[in-house]
Amino acid sequence: MQKRNLEDNALNEQELKDMLVEGLNPIQKEAVLHKNGPLLILAGAGSGKTRVITHRISYLVKCCGIWPSEILAITFTNKAANEMKERVEKMLGFSSRGIWIGTFHSMMLRILRQHAERIGFETNFTILDIDDQQRLLKEILAELKIDDDLLNVRTVQNKISSAKNRMLSCEDLANDAEYDNLRKQVAEVYRNYQLALKRGNSMDFDDILVNAVKLLQNNQDVLDAYQTRFKHILVDEYQDTNHVQYLIVKLLSAKHKNICVVGDDDQSIYSFRGANIENIFNFEKDFKRSKVIKLEQNYRSTKTILGAANAVIKQNDGRTDKRLWTEEVTGDPISFYLADNQYEEARYVASEIKRLTERRTDSILAGDIGILYRVNALSRNLEFALREQGIKYNIYGGLRFYDRKEIRDFLAYMRVIFSDTDELAIIRIINVPKRGIGDLTVERLRNIAGREGIPLMQVLVNADQFPELSRATNSIREFVGIIAELRQMMLDNNLSFPEFAREIQERSGLLQDLVEQKDDGSEQALNRIENLKEILSDSIEYTERIKYEIEQFKLLDENLDQAEVPELAQDAQDIYDEDLSLTTLTGGFLEQTALFSDLDQSEAENTVRLMAIHSAKGLEFDAVFIVGMEESVFPGYRSFNSPHEMEEERRLAYVGITRAKRYLHLTATQSRLLYGQTKYNIVSRFLSEIPDQYIVEIGGSRHSNLSHDSGVRVFGGKNGPSSIPDQRKYSSSGPGSKSKILGSFGLRNKPETNLKQKNQLDISSIKTGQSLNHNKFGTGIVERIDFVASDAILTMNFSGQIKRMMASSAPLEKID
DNA sequence: GAGGAAGCCATTTTT
DNA sequence: TGGCTTCCTC
Numbered sequence: 001m002q003k004r005n006l007e008d009n010a011l012n013e014q015e016l017k018d019m020l021v022e023g024l025n026p027i028q029k030e031a032v033l034h035k036n037g038p039l040l041i042l043a044g045a046g047s048g049k050t051r052v053i054t055h056r057i058s059y060l061v062k063c064c065g066i067w068p069s070e071i072l073a074i075t076f077t078n079k080a081a082n083e084m085k086e087r088v089e090k091m092l093g094f095s096s097r098g099i100w101i102g103t104f105h106s107m108m109l110r111i112l113r114q115h116a117e118r119i120g121f122e123t124n125f126t127i128l129d130i131d132d133q134q135r136l137l138k139e140i141l142a143e144l145k146i147d148d149d150l151l152n153v154r155t156v157q158n159k160i161s162s163a164k165n166r167m168l169s170c171e172d173l174a175n176d177a178e179y180d181n182l183r184k185q186v187a188e189v190y191r192n193y194q195l196a197l198k199r200g201n202s203m204d205f206d207d208i209l210v211n212a213v214k215l216l217q218n219n220q221d222v223l224d225a226y227q228t229r230f231k232h233i234l235v236d237e238y239q240d241t242n243h244v245q246y247l248i249v250k251l252l253s254a255k256h257k258n259i260c261v262v263g264d265d266d267q268s269i270y271s272f273r274g275a276n277i278e279n280i281f282n283f284e285k286d287f288k289r290s291k292v293i294k295l296e297q298n299y300r301s302t303k304t305i306l307g308a309a310n311a312v313i314k315q316n317d318g319r320t321d322k323r324l325w326t327e328e329v330t331g332d333p334i335s336f337y338l339a340d341n342q343y344e345e346a347r348y349v350a351s352e353i354k355r356l357t358e359r360r361t362d363s364i365l366a367g368d369i370g371i372l373y374r375v376n377a378l379s380r381n382l383e384f385a386l387r388e389q390g391i392k393y394n395i396y397g398g399l400r401f402y403d404r405k406e407i408r409d410f411l412a413y414m415r416v417i418f419s420d421t422d423e424l425a426i427i428r429i430i431n432v433p434k435r436g437i438g439d440l441t442v443e444r445l446r447n448i449a450g451r452e453g454i455p456l457m458q459v460l461v462n463a464d465q466f467p468e469l470s471r472a473t474n475s476i477r478e479f480v481g482i483i484a485e486l487r488q489m490m491l492d493n494n495l496s497f498p499e500f501a502r503e504i505q506e507r508s509g510l511l512q513d514l515v516e517q518k519d520d521g522s523e524q525a526l527n528r529i530e531n532l533k534e535i536l537s538d539s540i541e542y543t544e545r546i547k548y549e550i551e552q553f554k555l556l557d558e559n560l561d562q563a564e565v566p567e568l569a570q571d572a573q574d575i576y577d578e579d580l581s582l583t584t585l586t587g588g589f590l591e592q593t594a595l596f597s598d599l600d601q602s603e604a605e606n607t608v609r610l611m612a613i614h615s616a617k618g619l620e621f622d623a624v625f626i627v628g629m630e631e632s633v634f635p636g637y638r639s640f641n642s643p644h645e646m647e648e649e650r651r652l653a654y655v656g657i658t659r660a661k662r663y664l665h666l667t668a669t670q671s672r673l674l675y676g677q678t679k680y681n682i683v684s685r686f687l688s689e690i691p692d693q694y695i696v697e698i699g700g701s702r703h704s705n706l707s708h709d710s711g712v713r714v715f716g717g718k719n720g721p722s723s724i725p726d727q728r729k730y731s732s733s734g735p736g737s738k739s740k741i742l743g744s745f746g747l748r749n750k751p752e753t754n755l756k757q758k759n760q761l762d763i764s765s766i767k768t769g770q771s772l773n774h775n776k777f778g779t780g781i782v783e784r785i786d787f788v789a790s791d792a793i794l795t796m797n798f799s800g801q802i803k804r805m806m807a808s809s810a811p812l813e814k815i816d
Numbered sequence: 817g818a819g820g821a822a823g824c825c826a827t828t829t830t831t
Numbered sequence: 832t833g834g835c836t837t838c839c840t841c
Contacts, residue, residue, distance in 0.1 A: 077830065105831045127831090205831045240830095272828065375827055380832090397829080431817095438817040471817095595831060614828045636827060652828080675826055676832040 013063055020059045020091075024051070031293045032056045035064070038253075038290035039260040040238075040283045044324040045309070045658035046300030046620065049262050053234055054084060056260065057099065058091040060232055069098035072230040072252065076237040078103060078595070080618065084236075097552055100230075104245050105205060106595055108212035112203075115222055119215050124419065124587070126202040127594040131408055132424040133157060133204050140192045146185055159186045160193060164206035165242040165274035167213065170194060200423060209244040216251045227255035238263030238283070242274040250286065259287060265320050266313050269614060269652050271644075281320065298324050298658075300620055302331025305664050308690040309657040315689055316647045334664040336629075336687060337698040342378075345669045346385035348698075349625050352665060353608060354389055356623055364663075366392060367606040370621035372613045372656050374634035377674060378627055379610050386608065396611035402593055406510065406528040407535055411593055413508045414501075417486045418586050420457040427456075433513035436475040444468050482507055490582045497585040501539040505532055542589050546580070613656040624660035626653075629668040630681035653686040666695075763807045766794065772812045774798065779815065 021029040028048060031041050032055045043049035057073060060066040075081040081102045089096045100107055109127075116123045128136070137153050137160075163173055163186075170190035177183030197203060203211060216223045233253050235241065238261035241249070253259035261283060268277040284290050298306055306326050313319070339345035349371060356364045371382055376398050386393045401407060409432050415425040431437040448466055449456045463469045463476040486504055489495065495503065505511045511532060517525035609619075613626070628634050634653070639645035657664060668683050687695075766772075770782045777798040784795035785807075794807050 103831065109831095130831095208831080270829075273830080377826080377832090400829090434818075436817065440817080612828060638827070648828095673832075 016062050017059070020055055020062065024048075024055065025297060027293060027295055027297070028052050028055075031295070032059050034260070034291060034293070036256075036258055038257060038283070038287035040280070040287075040290055040292045041260065041262040041295060042280075042292065042320055042322055043262050043264055043295040044298060044322060045264065045267060045655070046298040047295035047324070048297075048299055049236070049295060050084070050087070052295065053236060053262060054087040054091060057088050057096075057234065061092055061096075066231055067098065068092070068096055069100075070229060070231040071099045071234070072107065072232070073099060073101040073234045074104055074107060074236065074249075075101070076103065076240060076618075078106070080236065081106070103595075104241075104248065105208050108208050108248065109591075109595065111226065112208065112212055112215065115215055115219070118219050118222065119211050120198070121203070121211075122201050124201070126200070126415070126419065126422055127208070127591070128197070128202050128204045128424070129408070129594060130403070131428075135424060135427070136196055137189065137193060140189050140196065144185070144188060144192070146189070151182065151185055151189070156186055156189050160190050161206050162274050163190065164210050165244055167210060167244055167247065201421070202424075206244075209248065213244055213247050213251065216248070223251060224255075226252055231256045232258045232260070235259070235261045236263075239265050239268035239277055239280045240270045240275040241279050242276055243279075246276070246279050246286075253287075257287070266316075266651055267617065267655050269617065269648060269655060271648055281318075294322050296322055296324050298326040298328075300328075300661050301326060301658060302328050302662055304331045304333055304694050305657060305660050305662075308334055308664070308694045309654055311691050311694075312650060312657065312686055312689045313654040316650050331662055334666060334690065334695045335698050336695055337665065337667045338683065339667060339669045341669050341671050342381045342673060343385070345627055345667050346381040347388075348667060349382060349627060349665070350385040350389040350391060352625070353386070353391055353623075356663070357391075364622050365606055366608045368622035369608045369625070370616060370619065370623070370659060371608060371610045371625045371627065372616050372659065373610075373627050374613060374636060374652070375628070376612050378633075382610060382627065391608055392606070393608040393610055394605070396609060397615045401531070401534070404528070404531055406514070406531055409510055410505060410508075410532060410535060411590065413483075413486070413504050413510070414586060414590060416483055417490055417504065418583070418590060420483070420487075421455055423456045426460075429508070430460075430479055433509045435478060435509075437472050437479065441469065441472040441476075482509075490586060493582045495582065497543045497582060497589070498536055498539045500582055500586070501536055505536070538593075539589060542592065543585060546585065546588065550580070613652050616659050617655055620659055620661055622661050623663035623665070624656070625665045625667065626656045627667045628672070629666045629684040629687055630672065631684055632679065632681050633672065633674070634684055634686070650686065653684075766807060771815050772796070773815050774812055 017033070021032055024032060028051070031039070031052045034056075041049065041052065043052070053073070057071060060071060061068055073081075073084060075084055085096070085099075085101050088099065088101070100110070102110075112119075112121075112125075113123055116125055134153050134157065137156055141148070141151065141153065141156065163170075168176075170187045173183060173190060174187035177187055197207065216226070230252055233249065235249055240263075249259060249261070261280070263280045265277055265280050268275060268280070271277060284292065301309070303326055306324060306328075310324060337345070337348050339348055353366070353369055356369065357366055371393075373379065373382075379395055379398070383393065383395065402411075409429055412425040412428040412432075415422045416429065420426070427442060430442065444466075445456060445459050448459045448468075452459070457480075459466070460476055460480050463473050463480075469476065486507055489503060490500060511529065514525045514529050514532070518529060609621075626634075631637075632640075635646055635649035639649045666687060668681075668687070671678050671680050673679075766782060766785060768782050768785060771779055772782060772794075773779055774796070777796075780796040780798035782794055783797050794812075796812075
């Protein structure tokens, strides 16, 4: 296959070229055909960037004499990587096999495995999942006797992660923290945490990148090899890369300087986890003699939707200069519905969906509809209403498959069987299902291991030698027996991998335990059993995929002149040589599940999709509903005191709006019950940023008492192709005009809307300098009051410790 | 060691 | 509100 491509190449380059850019606009073509040197593609929403990337890769291979193995393409998610792989494969056929397409993490992991010893790890180092990470941190916090109120697990975890994202070591943090006690403690935890990881020959997710940078920086020969190999590097979603990722790109591209990044600063929505929007702004400075191409034609949305999106994002400062436009029709106006409460909002959405999917002409498939929200907590009412209407839906986000307890437990068993030095996994499952090995015993086990300087498993195996374990020896023996038996099974290599997985579920007792719970009437248990079955099908899929890949490599290998492409041959060899034993498969599967946490669900089904706006990035829907368009929900209250965060919220709004192709529905409520409290928020500022011409309010006079009965007001129904009947035609002065509702809601932005709390803290009476009592932090002084929406953010000083809290919800009381 | 009651605290998420 | 942790009791 490789040879044939070369012949193609020689035969008719021009023809090939034409074929590769067919159907692309001139600017897209330019991006595809760019030859050498750094290239920044500023790709607006819906501008066809994925197409450009895949075509570009094909062009490099087919017309520029670049070997697939000389290309590194990095995407944001595994899903995106798979899609890209598929598309490139379609265009290139076999020859795409050698391309490195994947996320930063998977690509760097691949590199790290090859050279682990260079940075002091064994090749089979393990990767900690978030659970392990938290457990470990918790232990360390307890060991260091750090007060939980001062520094909780989540906070340190974030701080350590963000330090790693910026390539800061614990020493860096410590040096930085001379006068800051809290930071000193974080540095201390960080230090112990790294030591523990090292001891366990393991890394966390961030370490994969950090260690890759260290490897490349400190080993010239390794760096040389990869720099030479990767003649072209492409990075998608560049606006969401962090500093470490930037360093990786910088290092790897330094030799050939063929670095092509694609991104859109307006869609940068991950700064909360370290993404650095400056990376995209600085590209031209960072990569000398770079070329910038702007994809500004949008192929997705109507003029109306795009106009609204542009108007909203325009409110942000410091954007790269670009103007998204479209040749699409004007389309229907965006609708806005203000509901009384969240139930009514949900019912409105459900009935609108029914209408869209059931109308006689131009109906829309449920699968082409998305319901988006700022926070996952908003999905509950929607679910209820959809079920009520018999609309099929799928919820994305929230608890992911691989984060579920039963899946983690199962994988922990697998980990222990695979490597009995995986102590975190041992501790996770030693008493799951319950077999009488409680916290005290676990504590003793660890003490013994520490005292004797032997691995935990060793202690378990020799439990009867330690009198303090006597009460638990039988249970321990049982546990050790299960592991040993399964381990032997793996080494015997008589089962297929899925069969083996099944044995683990059964012999561990996990399945049995759940079956018993189910028999007691637990619905959750039933669900968990389903999930365990689901992971068995994953194991089948995994096995088949590996077999297929090996086939492919064999084929490729036969056609390959080793001297010509040594790296590709090496890749082929690596997999070719694998014995495909149960042990190998187990290791591979574990690695994949550690990294590929979203093997996405059945997407083919025709269902409405519900998700947080973050998860919708990269997707598109014919009709989009964005619910919860209220101040303090969206934008979230946390962004009120930070212009930066507010801009990110706005970008999020922009992402949400631009997901819609034809119909966009925005909804808000007058009163919302969220987190057990009813709030009266005003309508989101993002709504008022959309010019009147693009939007129309449904319902109109909201305040008549009659509006309680039906709840939902839907006009039109099935009589006509347009979803917007005449009554709703927008005019700036009509009863349903947006200026009216926004005006009337401006009035609501008054203290009267405050919901009084139990302790009757009257926001309007608080003054700076006043002392208030907090039920946790004690007496504090109000240093500052920032009024936001119908609430206020108080900056409180509790004897030197500064805290910010919402006046309405913080447990504060006046002092008499 | 296990199970129940009470208390606590709430973005966004991929790897 | 509700999911999760911690504390308390048997």
